[in-house]
Amino acid sequence: MKQYGIDGVFMQRFVVSIRNQKGKDNYNKILNNAVLSAEKYDRAICLMYDLSGMEAGEEDILICDWKELCEKYKLVSRNNNHYVYHHGKPLxxxxxxxxxxxxxxxxxxxxxxxxxLKSEGCSILVGVPTHWRTLTIDAVSDTxxxxxxxxxxxxxxWLVGRFDNNTYEPYxxxxxxxIKWCKANGKDYMPVLFPGFSWHNMKKDAPQNMIPRLGGRFFWKQVKGAxxxxxxxLYLAMFDEIDEGTAFFKCTNTPPVGESSFITYEGEAPDHYLWLAGEAAKYLRGELRSSRMPVR
Known part of the structure; x- marks a missing residue:
């Protein structure tokens, strides 16, 4: 991440996974590694609680987990230089x-x-459906x-899988x-950008590269658009998501042969999408002269 100019990561914690000690221990080990690496390489981390699969009443699991992590990692401490703050509050x-x-x-x-979380002095990011504002399609029709x-x-x-290169314009x-709604209501906005999509790694009968990456052109169209x-x-989905074929991390074009077949990067260099992610950060900051997709 430091090499390619990627600022930080959201560390996902599924509530359904931390409801038992084995799952919690696994997530804690991952988080601990991330904390140490963030300090070593001067990157940022932020906790993301995913409620998918949660039962009513299990919100208390999240609350207890946050308290425990705050105690262990001093997440709300001003001395923590590698946790994401938003308007002076831990996010x-x-x-x-x-x-x-x-x-x-x-x-x-x-x-x-x-x-x-507000009582804890936190800023809050809410992950909502694509059509949250109109309360239609993938969103509940509840004001x-x-x-x-x-x-x-x-x-x-969440925009992943909703469109391809040819159907992006409405989105x-x-x-x-x-963004207009958010500005009118005093909110910040973080859209999701994804490089491509495929269920093939989870479901063998699903097509490989269902939403083609096109060598990065599909991703860059979203960068420029957003x-x-x-x-x-910008939120790039996802750093290491192989199941949905949205990974940005290094991926070989010559994977080992076995029971599972993995998505490749269509002949591009293994680090192509990490590099493009860094270029997207430059475009966001106004450091690129052209809006065209960069070429190495």
Whole structure:
């Protein structure tokens, strides 16, 4: 990350995984490694609690976990130079709010989490559906979703897999409208950008490269679209996601042969997308003269 100019990472913690000690120990080991590396290489980390699969009542697991991690890593301490702060407050992401896929938690559980984190002095990023603002399609048709969003500080709609290179334009316009809403309501906005998509690594009958990467052109179209629309921060999904074929980390074009076949980078260098991620950061900061996709 330091080599390629990537600022930091959100460390996902699934509530369903930390409900048992084995899962919690695993996540804690990963987090501990990340904390040590962030300090060593001067990168930033931020906790992201994913509520997917959570049962009503398990919001208390998240609350207890946050308290434990704050005690161990001093996350809210001003002496912690490698945890993400937003407007002077430690940032916590709460992902999975307002999706209409019949989740077993809802408004009351999420409100309890947000109220707790605010009482802890945190800034809050909420991970919401693509169509959160209109309360349609993948979002619940419940105006209380907008009430929750207004209690947060950063709006983070999930866009992965929603479009390809040919169907991006309506979503670019949606990002523009999202940003207008956020500015009108005093919220920051962090859109999701992804390099491509494929379920092939999880489901053998799914097509490989279902949403083609096109050598990075698909990703760069999103970079330009989001930044030109007024986005001031970008979330790249995902650093290491092989299951959905969205990984940015180094990936060989000649994987070993076995029961599983892995997505490749279509002949591009193994570090191509890490490099492009760093170039996206430069474009976001206004350091590139041209909006065209950079060439090495």
């Amino acid at each position: 916590v992401a709460v992902w999975g709010i307002g999706f209409n896929d019949r989740r077993k938690y809802g408004y009351e559980q999420v409100k309890k989490i947000i109220d707790f 209380r979703l907008l009430e929750l969003v207004k209690q947060a500080d950063i709006v983070h709609p 670019r316009k949606s990002i523009e409208e999202d 930044v030109d629309a007024g986005a001031e921060s």
